[in-house]
Amino acid sequence: MAVPLLDLRLQYAQVKDDVVRRLDALLESQQFILGPPVAELEEAVRAYTGCGHAVGASSGTDALLAILMAMDIGRGDAVITTPYTFFATAGCIHRVGAEPVFVDIDADTYNMHPARLEECLRKKCRSGPDGRLVTAAGNRVRAIVPVHLFGCVCDMDRIGALAAEFDLPVIEDAAQAIGADYPSRGGKAQRAGAIGEASYFSFFPSKNLGAFGDGGMATCRDARLAAQIRLMRNHGMGEQYHHEKVGGNFRLDAMQAAILLAKLPHLDAWHEARRRNAALYREEFERLGVAERIVLPAEPYAASGLKNHHIYHQYVVRVPDRDRVRAALAADGIGCAVYYPVPLHLQECFAPLGHRKGDFPESEKASLETLALPIFPELAPDQIREVAGALARALG
Numbered sequence: 001m002a003v004p005l006l007d008l009r010l011q012y013a014q015v016k017d018d019v020v021r022r023l024d025a026l027l028e029s030q031q032f033i034l035g036p037p038v039a040e041l042e043e044a045v046r047a048y049t050g051c052g053h054a055v056g057a058s059s060g061t062d063a064l065l066a067i068l069m070a071m072d073i074g075r076g077d078a079v080i081t082t083p084y085t086f087f088a089t090a091g092c093i094h095r096v097g098a099e100p101v102f103v104d105i106d107a108d109t110y111n112m113h114p115a116r117l118e119e120c121l122r123k124k125c126r127s128g129p130d131g132r133l134v135t136a137a138g139n140r141v142r143a144i145v146p147v148h149l150f151g152c153v154c155d156m157d158r159i160g161a162l163a164a165e166f167d168l169p170v171i172e173d174a175a176q177a178i179g180a181d182y183p184s185r186g187g188k189a190q191r192a193g194a195i196g197e198a199s200y201f202s203f204f205p206s207k208n209l210g211a212f213g214d215g216g217m218a219t220c221r222d223a224r225l226a227a228q229i230r231l232m233r234n235h236g237m238g239e240q241y242h243h244e245k246v247g248g249n250f251r252l253d254a255m256q257a258a259i260l261l262a263k264l265p266h267l268d269a270w271h272e273a274r275r276r277n278a279a280l281y282r283e284e285f286e287r288l289g290v291a292e293r294i295v296l297p298a299e300p301y302a303a304s305g306l307k308n309h310h311i312y313h314q315y316v317v318r319v320p321d322r323d324r325v326r327a328a329l330a331a332d333g334i335g336c337a338v339y340y341p342v343p344l345h346l347q348e349c350f351a352p353l354g355h356r357k358g359d360f361p362e363s364e365k366a367s368l369e370t371l372a373l374p375i376f377p378e379l380a381p382d383q384i385r386e387v388a389g390a391l392a393r394a395l396g
């Protein structure tokens with residue numbers, strides 16, 4: 001039995017009636033740019049995440065661009081993130097003219113390692129002439145972008161404490177983590193997108209909340225920053241045809257917003273189903289006696305009692321001899337993928353940054369060992385058993 005990595009048709013069947021109804025109303029209105037659906041979705045995401053302000057964008061990438069531009073981050077600046085993420089995170093930093101500065105990940109969670117961040121801030125960077133933190137290349141450090149990879153929030157208490165000490169804003173890359181909860185050690189649970197100064201989500205079709213095309217959303221705490229992001233999203237234009245700043249066309253389509261409004265009420269149930277699938281994988285791997293030979297995803301906040309302690313955007317295991325195992329699964333008709341095969345510091349386009357192999361060993365190791373297995377909510381238990389069995393056979 002072949003099992004796809006992702007099959008969105010099963011999800012569409014659940015929301016089709018509402019999607020069609022909302023699209024029909026929009027088509028009748030012929031009002032496709034911003035307007036009520038976008039405003040309604042922004043309010044719904046604000047309420048769902050507990051963030052201060054939400055601004056719809058044309059993609060996750062464009063949401064990050066708008067945030068960086070709104071924070072006036074550009075040439076002469078530097079932004080810290082990890083090399084083990086989707087390209088957009090560092091790509092946007094570079095695109096606004098700033099220097100992407102990488103810190104390595106935690107081997108268990110694949111998220112930014114707070115100790116590596118601390119080393120970067122204390123040792124690799126130095127105090128500039130005006131007392132502000134600068135990189136070895138002389139650029140002023142302006143922000144930290146931790147990535148909540150695969151649907152689990154970073155160690156935001158430790159990252160936040162360092163950010164506060166160095167007076168740096170935190171921009172969460174929550175592209176894969178809408179709805180993911182974080183049990184802050186301060187006591188109050190927080191949700192991805194509502195923890196840092198700013199944050200962004202992606203509605204790429206394969207994300208837990210996916211549009212029928214591209215879409216994204218920026219969130220932030222401060223009303224003035226939200227106003228700047230709004231301005232940047234629409235060519236820096238406040239009053240029509242009066243441009244206060246140079247922004248871009250980063251608007252979320254009203255059609256995508258209408259579709260996402262139909263999907264959002266289902267999101268928590270879908271997260272729940274993904275966690276159920278992850279639990280069944282664990283059971284199966286243990287039953288098949290392979291749980292010790294692979295590394296299952298960490299659930300650092302499982303004991304918190306928070307439901308969305310992990311939303312399993314991806315279910316990623318480490319396996320020995322990854323490429324051989326991957327080929328064996330593919331030959332068995334099992335969909336699987338590698339996120340991500342080349343860490344960003346080794347990407348061709350970032351060669352001018354001067355990094356080499358060995359600079360970020362955990363990211364490099366992860367890129368060689370990890371394998372994502374099907375985890376989408378509509379998977380049947382039999383399909384999960386099939387995948388687990390195929391993996392056990394592939395391990396030999």
Ligand SMILES: *Cc1c(COP(=O)(O)O)cnc(C)c1O
Pocket residue numbers: 059060061062085086088089147173175176201202203204214215216
């Ligand atoms: C998907 C993703 C993005 C980019 O979002 P798009 O909507 O595809 O532009 C950024 N960062 C991470 C970690 C992502 O997974």
